[in-house]
Amino acid sequence: MSITSTSNLYCNSLVSYSRRLTIEVPVGDVPLGGHNPIRIQSMTTVDTMDTLGSVEQSIRMIDAGCEYVRITAPSVKEAQNLAEIKKELRKRGYRTPLVADIHFTPNAAELAARIVEKVRINPGNYADKKRFEVIEYTEASYQGELNRIRDKFLPLIRICKEHGTAMRIGTNHGSLSDRIMSRYGDSPMGMVESALEFLRICEDEQYFNIVLSMKSSNPQVMVQAYRLLVQKLNEEGLKPYPLHLGVTEAGDGEDGRIKSSVGIGTLLEDGLGDTIRVSLTEEPEAEVPVAYELARRYDHREGHAPIPAIPSYPITPFEYNRRKTRAVLNMGGTHPIPRVFADFSMKEKITAASLFALGYHYSVPLDKWNITDMACDFIFLGDRFLEFEIPGTLGLVYNHKTWLAQKDQPRAYPFLRASNYLEGAELSPIVNFIYACINDVTGELLEKLKGDPTAVLFIDTYNEHGMAEQRRIFVSLMDAGCDVPVILGKAYRDLSIDQLQMYAATDLGGLLVDGLGDGIFIAAENCGPDKKINETAFNILQATRTRISKTEYISCPSCGRTLFDLQETTAMIRSRTSHLKGIKIGIMGCIVNGPGEMADADYGYVGSGPGRITLYKGRDVVRKNVPAAKAVDELINLIRENGDWLEQEVLMN
């Protein structure tokens, strides 16, 4: 589905930063949407029946900057206890709105809506139980299902109206109803329709205090679903409801931060999003600074350097399509893997040991290089030299003048400005990296690039709205029918490593999720160690699912339903399985939502009772109620039985 005009787009502008204006939704004393700032929220992980524990954790979250506190209410007794939690918080002087998180239990929702400022329902399981069945519906039987939903949902709407309670209709990619799956499949369209079924009932009832979300653990799917949601709201003439942004089960540490930034950051760049929850398998207060860091980048984004308008948009925003490029060496064409470029141009001294940080380990006794899954493909040396033999898979990129003196060295390639290229500078017969910012991308350059089988375009930006500017370059290339491979370049300075991960994941990830880019180059001055910067590049490619270099963990953030220590268990599973490149392991705190939410994981480790774990292969239960003490070993046995296990020692050789 490509867009040929900008009239039905999903955002105000693809070239000029502008936040989508939504209706304001009152949520206690902290209104959401409209002209309000992007609100930050998180969710407690303590058992909701533990009143003091919940209060104290809520206070830690609020003190960290959380503007709404979500608390799970799996049944009526927890919903009832929200009143105690709220009372104690108010007694201690905290007026932060509370949000009840509801799955499967309309009676808990109806009670909670009388107590707290907002309820979150999951349209995939509010009125439906998941049976993983494909059912054939006729028009009449489908309509019958919608009538059944309406009957179950109307009491909640009426209570919300009466009590001034807001509602989030929060779709999860992993827990779509069998009805939606049967008609729309496991797709962004299914996610959108799942919310719209409930939203239309709300509008019929003249209830508009609604926030919408489209979460997935796959940032590509999540981005597409939110965009499609906005487009459908516009198309159907529904109100511009505020959006709650989040990537579910993002995991912990840098993986969680990068995955969240790819999903949330990409949407924020286009002005979408009114509230953010970053889901990390860490303490909830640790999520808050990450969310602020993401939101803060847009405080002064308006007024950035202008970017030329896009008369017609050739990129498909609602489904993943890799831009078609021709192959040059190992980039573009039939090489689907984006390449990673490391920057050593500023390094004082480069030795063989410096390459350890870039994923190349030299073994002195064996006199050979071991290449890890995170070994970069090229090093940009600028005007520096290497005085040792490099691994055979590595390419070296020099500034053009320096390359002229090095051109007989194997796998050495020049990097030259677009102007030098157009002036007829001497070129490599294999690969030439042509550096260009948006103003360099002229008709003359495009024509020359089109006819040059050795050219790779290396794009950079100094615009504060850099992702949009680089995306605009792709539009020019596509309009001109120029299939040159493109390396996405971006320079950062004086950032913490956390900031670098979040910013680069937003700026570069936002292009990669749309199939744009055949390689990435992060130039990071004073932003942390080389190893971390190199890993950041690989982790961005992993999060955008464009290059898999390690095991992926889809771990839930935990909540009051969680049946084991998620942080500790995730760390333990990671320590045993992190070498299983390409395998996805879901680690979920409860069996109520876990199996649905772990989406497309290959293996699942799910809490099924106190001290009990149920293991999954795909969507199938394969070991029930395994004692927790044995469950990690059993998971590894299961991976072994399915032929996906590799011994770590084998990989070292």
Ligand code: SF4
């Ligand atoms: S899967 Fe995790 S976060 Fe989701 S409801 Fe269960 S325990 Fe809570």
